[in-house]
Amino acid sequence: MNFELISKELLDIIDSRNIDNITHCATRLRVNVKNINEIDTTRIEKVEGVLGIVKQGNTLQIIFGPNVQQVYDSFTLLYGADNPEIKTSDRNNNSKSKENLFSRALSFLAAAFLPTMPIVVATGLISAILNILVLTIGLSTESPTYTLINAIASTGFYFLPLYVGYGCAKQLNINPIYGIFLGAVLLNQSINGVENLNLFGLPVVATTYSYTALPVLLGVIIMAQTHKFIYNKIPSYLKDVLIPLIVIAVGTLATLLIVGPLGVILGDWMTDGFVFIHDKIxxxxxxxxxxxxxxxxxxxxxxxxxxxxxxxxxxxxxxxxxxxxxxxxxxxxxxxxxxxxxxxxxxxxxxxxxxxxxxxxxxxxxxxxxxxxxxxxxxxxxxxxxxxxxxxxxxxxxxxxxxxxxxxxxxxxxxxxxxxxxxxxxxxxxxxxxxxxxxxxxxxxxxxxxxxxx
CATH class of the missing domain: 1.20.1310 (5 helical Cullin repeat like)
Structure with missing residues (x-):
């Protein structure tokens, strides 16, 4: 499959001047456009590799299945070469105004969690294989081999805040290292689940952040909003010093003091709700x-x-x-x-x-x-x-x-x-x-x- 040729055909049909933003999920290339009625979808359906098309508001969803990442990489590279003056953040700001809140929330969640999926899939399979080894060849759960493989498998979920933090920051157009850093802070052994912490007398609720996603998700949103708020208010010669300091300080402290415990509570409620539904009906x-x-x-x-x-x-x-x-x-x-x-x-x-x-x-x-x-x-x-x-x-x-x-x-x-x-x-x-x-x-x-x- 020639992804460069596919991208050229798509860009010719959609027209780069009509594009506001380009994202993707696990199977679909999502192109936000200024006028979706100008696009000839019958021509897109004939492009090699296209499995289907969905129109949602001003978003054109082109289904490529497992090939979507290669198409996205090629398409964005070609689009960027044709439009070097258009910044990604500008395109995102334009497209967001044309989507309803529900669609924006769903798109954000999908993009934030997408980078975690290879880890979730792989470690789940490793766990299943390990269980099969225990049953079929009698591998002892006390053996060093079991301990090692189980540690590898559990890493996929224990460090979930790192992966979600990266995906969320990337989606919100701030340096992904901010999201990784926040996830690492939450998992720090001096913070994660530790009792009796406080900040100048303000209590830090003891919360276990490993295996969670919602706290870091909310924290990175605060970081992104902080970054957006202060960016144009700080002189250019101080940006490299003050912006990271303020973003990390505000995002980390707000997460530890407020939204982190709240996120864990909401996550527990969500899980308990589905368990309740499952138990009752x-x-x-x-x-x-x-x-x-x-x-x-x-x-x-x-x-x-x-x-x-x-x-x-x-x-x-x-x-x-x-x-x-x-x-x-x-x-x-x-x-x-x-x-x-x-x-x-x-x-x-x-x-x-x-x-x-x-x-x-x-x-x-x-x-x-x-x-x-x-x-x-x-x-x-x-x-x-x-x-x-x-x-x-x-x-x-x-x-x-x-x-x-x-x-x-x-x-x-x-x-x-x-x-x-x-x-x-x-x-x-x-x-x-x-x-x-x-x-x-x-x-x-x-x-x-x-x-x-x-």
């Missing part, structure tokens, strides 16, 4: 998520779930709500697409549908959703039925997963030996969710489409 809640998750992907609101899932994984080590429910949805979306391909007579359409369905089985649902299901309501309903059944089964069996993956979902990431889960039972139920949701999604789509033909 667990199987029904998972069924609803399984049925409706596809709509969150279609609308782009699925990124609001990422912080919730990461928080759950960080605090509990596993998730028994959102990720297991999404497992059935991903499979049902894929098999519903394969059902459409099974009934399709046109060989060209069948090939496209088969490709989208197989890609969906690998955990990337956008080609199925935007290429097939969005134009086939019966197949979309079939995928919802399969996702709902899979979610209900996951809820009834209390299925747990310990990683968010963009790959074959579920099997390599089942929690199989973390208390209260033991043995291979959890993995077996995971396989059952995959099989059942996939079968129901396929058969429901066949039934609905044939019923509509009769």
């Amino acid at each position: 667990g199987w029904l809640a998972l069924g609803l998520v399984g049925a409706l998750f596809g709509f969150t992907v279609l609308t782009g609101t699925n990124k609001a779930l990422v912080p919730i899932m990461v928080t759950s994984l960080a605090t509990q080590g596993y998730d028994t709500f959102l990720i297991p429910a999404m497992l059935g949805t991903n499979i049902a979306i894929a098999t519903a697409t394969l059902a459409v391909a099974y009934l399709e007579k046109d060989p060209i359409k069948k090939g496209t549908q088969l490709s989208a369905g197989v890609t969906g089985l690998m955990g990337i649902s956008e080609p199925s959703l935007f290429g097939v299901l969005i134009n086939d309501r019966k197949a979309l309903y079939g995928s919802m039925i399969g996702g709902a059944v899979g979610g209900i089964l996951a809820g009834i069996t209390n299925l747990a997963q310990n990683s968010i993956v963009s790959g074959i979902p579920g099997l390599p990431t089942m929690v199989i030996s973390i208390p209260p889960y033991s043995g291979l039972t959890n993995m077996y139920w995971g396989i059952a969710v995959i099989v059942v949701s996939g079968a129901v999604g396929f058969l429901a789509t066949i039934f609905l489409k044939k019923r509509g033909q009769s």
Whole structure:
């Protein structure tokens, strides 16, 4: 795939003069534009690698799946070469005014957490592999090998404030080192969870910041606002000295004295809320998520779930709500697409549908959703039925997963030996969710489409 050629085609269609800002999430290139009606989306759909397009306000979301990072790098490089006089901060300021508050918040959360995803995925897989080694070859949990691998895996979540701090600062257009520094301060052994600290008599609430994301997120926002407020008020010959000092002092102290403890409390409430929902109406809640998750992907609101899932994984080590429910949805979306391909007579359409369905089985649902299901309501309903059944089964069996993956979902990431889960039972139920949701999604789509033909 020639990413430079793809970028040139996109820039030619969109027109660099129409662009305000460029960002990306895990699968989509997000281009904020001045006038979205001037863009010929049918031409964009024909560009190599494009899996679908979503318009949201003045934001054009172009779906590239796992290739989005390479496209983003090439596209921004080409755009910057054509427009060297336009600063990133200026583009961001222009675009923000044209998005509603909810969309801006979702975009911010997605961008802030995006850099953490490789770590979350990798360490989750390492943890799962370690658990499998304990079960299959009898690796002792007291052995030096287990201790070393477990330390590597736990690092992914223990130091979460560092990763989120970096992503948040980068998104807010301040030096990412500020975010890393704030995360490091919160994790300092002289501060993290230490009792009886105070600042000139002002009490510092003893709070454990490891495995958390919200405190550093709020703290970096304060840093960014402080930076913005003082930047033009300080003489140029003092900027290099005073700006870092003031930003770090205000951001760090505000976090330790106020927003840090508040962030931990809010994070705990959020986690407790989802645990409460799971405990009270667990199987029904998972069924609803399984049925409706596809709509969150279609609308782009699925990124609001990422912080919730990461928080759950960080605090509990596993998730028994959102990720297991999404497992059935991903499979049902894929098999519903394969059902459409099974009934399709046109060989060209069948090939496209088969490709989208197989890609969906690998955990990337956008080609199925935007290429097939969005134009086939019966197949979309079939995928919802399969996702709902899979979610209900996951809820009834209390299925747990310990990683968010963009790959074959579920099997390599089942929690199989973390208390209260033991043995291979959890993995077996995971396989059952995959099989059942996939079968129901396929058969429901066949039934609905044939019923509509009769």
